[in-house]
Amino acid sequence: MKDIEYAAPRSLDEAAAILNERGSRARPLAGGTDIIVQVREGCRDIDILVDVKKIPELSAVQFNRDEGLTLGAAVPCYQIYNNAEVAQAYPGLIDAAILIGAAQIQGRASFGGNLCNASPAADTICPLIVHSAVCSIYGPDGSRAVPVEEFCSAPGQTVLKQGEFLVSIALPPPKPSAAGRYLRFIPRNEMDIAVAGAAAYVELENGMIGSARVALAAVAPTPLFVAEIGERLAGQDITDETLREAGEIARAAARPIDDMRGTVEHRKELCAVLTRRALKGAIERAQENA
């Protein structure tokens, strides 16, 4: 690896000062499963890694059923799925936490890191979007909040400005008769990057769909929130036809590319199928949760 410096600030202000001073030559280090490889392989040219794991706000998991979940940006996946209360309240997040790499990667990789790496194929971003999660950002000018669906701006690019970094991700409290589900397609059983993925979150009302949110992975330059599906599903009965229509909206909304993992046609088909199945899975969980 090229020679790099290392800093481990203990407070938000200390981190913001270093990141602001070093600008694009600095990069926060959370679990390191992307950034260490990128620096080692010369894909990202920086001078200093700023380890944010010693800042209390970035390593905390705060949850209660009234206020919801605040997930520190550097909390690794294993701490999320090993937290019984969080796992019970947000099964749609756990779907993603258990399929990123294997145990070794899950021991380090964080939702916040996955978000800031801003891959269109990221497994955690779509589940966060459908749970209406909001990013808490800190920087030289103080804090600001950005909905997760607006955080990524292009492949590998985010809305973070010079000196800013992700502190935590806040999710609304879990509701009865509501749940999320994330599914991804890969050609093997584990340890792969999504050809396409779909996350769904559904709130049931009187046995019907009260509201729904769907987001798609690996089929656009950024994780894609498809608001139109929620508009179409609100107030509808749960029928195979309704779910099929949602899948067709997803197929039309997807803007994938051909690459080594799949073709445009295959990915659009996957969007239709995965959207249908993710909605079905979310509805089943919501019914169990009634």
Add this chain to the structure above:
Amino acid sequence: MAEKRRVQFIVNGDKAEVYCSPRESLLEALRDHLYLTGTKEGCNNGNCGACTVQLNDRIVDSCLVLAVECEGDEVLTVEGLAGENGLHPVQQAFLEHAALQCGVCTPGFLVASKALLDANPNPTEHELRYFLAGNLCRCTGYDKIVHAVMAAAQTIQENE
């Protein structure tokens, strides 16, 4: 060059100290500074699991951890698996079931398998294969490794 740092941590129950550059991985610190060469470098990018070690309460790829991040941490490597009474049951089972050929992946498999059995003493074959998905072996075809870990699980249960 970036300033070197002194890092103190616990390795296999003993205090250890390394003086290293920020760019050095935990894997390099273990092998090149502490001469614990049981932990192997395979892909050096987090795919193969050959460098698996236990860091505090979970396993990690030591190639994806910077040594300077480990101040105050506890690390368990393959050298720390055997106890006063001899090999760890997983190690013994690997020998008895011929679960290795070239041996480069073996230390990573041993550490990962121990972590699995600590958390889930009686895994199904499916759970076991799923958990060990982060460890690649290009020799055995995995079946012998799976049989060895299943046998080790049984031995540990019988010994309790």
